Amino acid sequence: MSRELDACAVAERSIIKKYRKVLWNPFIAAVKRYELIAPGDKIAVCISGGKDSMLLAKLMQELLRHTEQPFGLVFLVMDPGYAPQNRKLIEENAELLRVPIQVFESNIFEAAATADRKRLSNMYPSATEQPMQKKRFGCPMITRLLQSLLPKRRVLMP
Numbered sequence: 001m002s003r004e005l006d007a008c009a010v011a012e013r014s015i016i017k018k019y020r021k022v023l024w025n026p027f028i029a030a031v032k033r034y035e036l037i038a039p040g041d042k043i044a045v046c047i048s049g050g051k052d053s054m055l056l057a058k059l060m061q062e063l064l065r066h067t068e069q070p071f072g073l074v075f076l077v078m079d080p081g082y083a084p085q086n087r088k089l090i091e092e093n094a095e096l097l098r099v100p101i102q103v104f105e106s107n108i109f110e111a112a113a114t115a116d117r118k119r120l121s122n123m124y125p126s127a128t129e130q131p132m133q134k135k136r137f138g139c140p141m142i143t144r145l146l147q148s149l150l151p152k153r154r155v156l157m158p
Contacts, residue, residue, distance in 0.1 A: 008098045015055075015062055027059050037063075042072035047101055049077070049090035057099045075101045080108040 005013065015024055031037055045060050047053045057075055064073050075094070079087055087103070094101040 007096050011058055011097055012062060015058055023055075023059070024062070028063070031063065037067075037069060037071050039069045040071065042074070044074050044076050047075055047077045047090070047094065047099070049086070049093065054093060054097060054099065057094075058097060061099070075099050077101045077103045078106045078108070079103055080106050081110075 037043065043060065045053070045057050047057060060073055064071065077090060077094075082090070091101070091103070
């Protein structure tokens with residue numbers, strides 16, 4: 001009689017069995033070779049919600065389960081202002097895979113936008129002094145930001 005496995009058990013079994021050669025063995029070899037974990041370490045795995053960070057979380061959980069070296073493990077998610085449905089998806093996937101995440105709020109997008117406005121408002125006057133027919137900046141988003149900061153000057157999109 002075979003038992004029905006839930007999504008978490010399937011993922012964990014796949015890491016150890018199906019993907020042993022391509023994931024588990026190289027992961028363990030790197031941890032040992034570079035002495036990445038010492039007894040008593042507390043390791044934070046930062047979860048973005050993508051496949052890579054969720055896989056790393058599962059690899060670390062499996063390592064903790066099978067290791068002889070005890071270490072602490074926490075899973076952190078920074079919410080920089082995700083849309084509610086995106087944050088909900090991260091939380092649901094973490095729950096499905098039994099990854100106990102700790103979510104913390106951050107205003108990183110707001111801080112980055114403020115820093116960009118300051119940097120760009122200082123950069124723009126220097127750029128306008130250069131003898132060029134067209135002023136082009138490397139990114140359309142930066143160009144739009146410049147246009148909103150300095151509406152009297154025309155900035156062409158690259």
